[in-house]
Amino acid sequence: MKKIKVGIVNYLNTKPLLFGIEHSPVIDAIEPVPEYPANIARMLLEDEIDMGLVPVAVIPRMKEYFINTNYCIGCTQPVASVCLFSDVPVEEIKEVLLDYQSRTSVTLARILMRDYWKIDPVITDTKYDYRSRISGTTAGVVIGDRALEQRHKSKYIYDLGEAWMAHTGLPFVFAAWVSNKPLPEDFVKAFDAANAEGLKHIDEVVAANPYPTYDLHEYYTKNISYELDEAKRKGLSKFLELIGTLNPVVAAK
Numbered sequence: 001m002k003k004i005k006v007g008i009v010n011y012l013n014t015k016p017l018l019f020g021i022e023h024s025p026v027i028d029a030i031e032p033v034p035e036y037p038a039n040i041a042r043m044l045l046e047d048e049i050d051m052g053l054v055p056v057a058v059i060p061r062m063k064e065y066f067i068n069t070n071y072c073i074g075c076t077q078p079v080a081s082v083c084l085f086s087d088v089p090v091e092e093i094k095e096v097l098l099d100y101q102s103r104t105s106v107t108l109a110r111i112l113m114r115d116y117w118k119i120d121p122v123i124t125d126t127k128y129d130y131r132s133r134i135s136g137t138t139a140g141v142v143i144g145d146r147a148l149e150q151r152h153k154s155k156y157i158y159d160l161g162e163a164w165m166a167h168t169g170l171p172f173v174f175a176a177w178v179s180n181k182p183l184p185e186d187f188v189k190a191f192d193a194a195n196a197e198g199l200k201h202i203d204e205v206v207a208a209n210p211y212p213t214y215d216l217h218e219y220y221t222k223n224i225s226y227e228l229d230e231a232k233r234k235g236l237s238k239f240l241e242l243i244g245t246l247n248p249v250v251a252a253k
């Protein structure tokens with residue numbers, strides 16, 4: 001049988017879900033494609049993969065989409081790895097560099113700058129590592145493992161998950177298992193069960209990934225929230241609605 005191509009975010013935050021997938025028979029039904037989130041989004045839009053841990057900000061650009069399983073990369077507390085990093089307080093920021101690896105968080109940052117922080121800095125897209133340019137009044141949105149590193153470097157750290165919750169009172173979903181076609185029900189069920197199983201093995205995942213930069217147990221159990229429950233689905237709808245209020249050119253990036 002043809003394997004289902006699945007884009008898997010190559011960050012530490014995905015390891016618990018990946019552990020479950022790799023230890024489940026469902027691994028034989030898939031071809032895993034490890035990539036950073038913006039590339040997973042592009043591959044799904046271009047039908048190079050069937051499903052992925054897809055940045056939810058690209059959902060409005062899909063002809064047809066299906067949100068599979070009850071798992072996601074979300075947060076109900078500060079997320080730690082999606083932040084606006086700056087040398088100066090937010091109201092003094094003049095330019096914001098946006099992470100080329102992100103689709104959701106850069107969109108979220110635009111919404112929060114407009115509606116929550118009420119600042120209007122110059123927004124600059126990036127194409128490659130830009131972190132050394134975060135200095136003075138130039139701030140940067142950084143996601144993933146690189147954000148956990150940047151926490152040791154920047155004086156001001158504005159957590160985008162925390163700001164979203166302060167602004168809306170809702171949890172946030174960064175990425176979900178989105179497919180561009182309906183997938184077999186028995187596959188989705190097995191994939192859901194594999195995700196659930198992975199989350200029961202956090203201690204093993206932490207042990208397998210020595211990481212002096214940040215406490216991964218804390219990251220997996222307090223910062224990232226993996227259950228795609230009702231409250232998160234509400235947060236997701238609200239976010240998709242707000243994307244529609246952005247300048248269409250920007251929203252479609």
Ligand SMILES: C=C(O[C@@H]1C=C(C(=O)O)C=C[C@H]1O)C(=O)O
Nearest residue numbers: 037055081102103104105144174
């Ligand atoms: C919490 C995170 O969520 C990620 C953020 C994404 C984005 O901004 O597009 C996409 C996938 C998630 O892995 C993170 O990477 O730190």
